[in-house]
Amino acid sequence: MLNYARALVFGGVIVTGSLVLLGQQPPQTPPQTPPPQQQPSEISTTIVGTGGQAPKLAVPDFLTLSNDGETKEAAQTVGQVLWDDMAFEREFDLIPRTEYRNVPAATSLEAVPFAQWAELGADAVVIGTVRKDGAKISVQVRLFNVKSQQAVFSKEYSGSATNPRLYAHTAADEIHKNQRDLVGIARTKIAFSSDRDGERMRGTIEERTIKEVYIADYDGANQRRITVNRSLNITPVWAPDGRAIAYTSYRRNNTPDIFVSYIYEGRPPETPAHGTERIHNFLPAYSPDGTRIAFMSNRDGNPEIYVMNRDGSNLRRITNHPGIDATPTWSPAGNQVAFTSDRSGNPQIYVTDADGLGAPRRITTTESYADRPTWAPAPFNEIAYAGRSGPGYDIRIYDIATGTTRQITNGEGSNESPAYSPTGRHLAFTSNRNGKTHVFTVGRDGNGLRQITKAGNNWMPNWSR
16 A cells, blocks of 8 residues: 555545445425415515615514424424524524513414514514424414515425424525525535544554544534444545435545445445555545546556546546645536645645646645635635644635635634535534534634534535535
């Protein structure tokens, strides 16, 4: 095996199985919306705030239409999760739920205390109901303009009662689309690698701690383990259609290779890069259309960036330098690849054509060390990366049009492995600011920080579409 000491430091390949199906179901589609029933008249309008400010929004607990503990719990969950989802995008000014005490609860969707909500300063209020019928649930959601007392959004969702959070996520995405023409991310997921299981890797003298691939909802809920092979499983990335995850695994004789698992299907994982004891493959990255995978490999002697079709065909090398080239990421158009290279000394970020023509162009110049680039989706023309000019890393964003860089984190611990949300409005990253390494999310302006993981150590997040 070649000595990858340098790559293991700056390429994120300091560790490295197979996805085991755990009775997973396909990605949950939005709950069914029944045909329209008799609803109050709706006025199709956009709610605005006072003086150009964001509208003030209230989201109280949903009303229960069936008298049992499960319905009450579901109603509280839907209300709180919807509040959190709406607050996450920061398109509305969410009124804290602790301030709702003096507002009487609505007795139905038609009997809303608008005068009291107006006194609280609300421009809009979401009123909803939850009814449980056996294993099924029905959730009604209405967004009211407090001033006009008219519903500007009205939907009913029905389906399984096992995950009431999904109804809140669906409503949040649809309200954002209806009111702000914004594609929400409440139903997206984040994949990451974790050592939380405390198991040791088989067949190694050191008995290193294993790392397994996990996925979670965008807000950290419903975290579940995907790989179960007591090996090193790292750098997970979602396919653009959200049905597959590619990752680096050392499951075969401690030899790193790229595995692609269709996690909601029954077929075994694929190895399109065809690794061997001599050919080591790392750090997969899907092209925006999902037809190609860029990755790092030593197959020609030195660690370089390669591109192949997702089935492994049409393999071609796109970098050629004695230095180590790693961590590829695609431009939104799929015609360029950014990557990390130590060809100029310490690792820095470079950009090259996806066909390998032309000389790579270095874009980072002020950092002593730069790693893990991730290209923002359109319309943002920028690349986020982990940069170091002092003792630790911070998340920085390079504006391609202006050539300027701004910093998102501010020296609290070491902050690494940025990954954009599918809309480009948010970033997931890892930080050890609280001791262990955890996944956080933050707005691309540096505001709205949230911690997503709490157990073990967690690395290398990637956000689904």
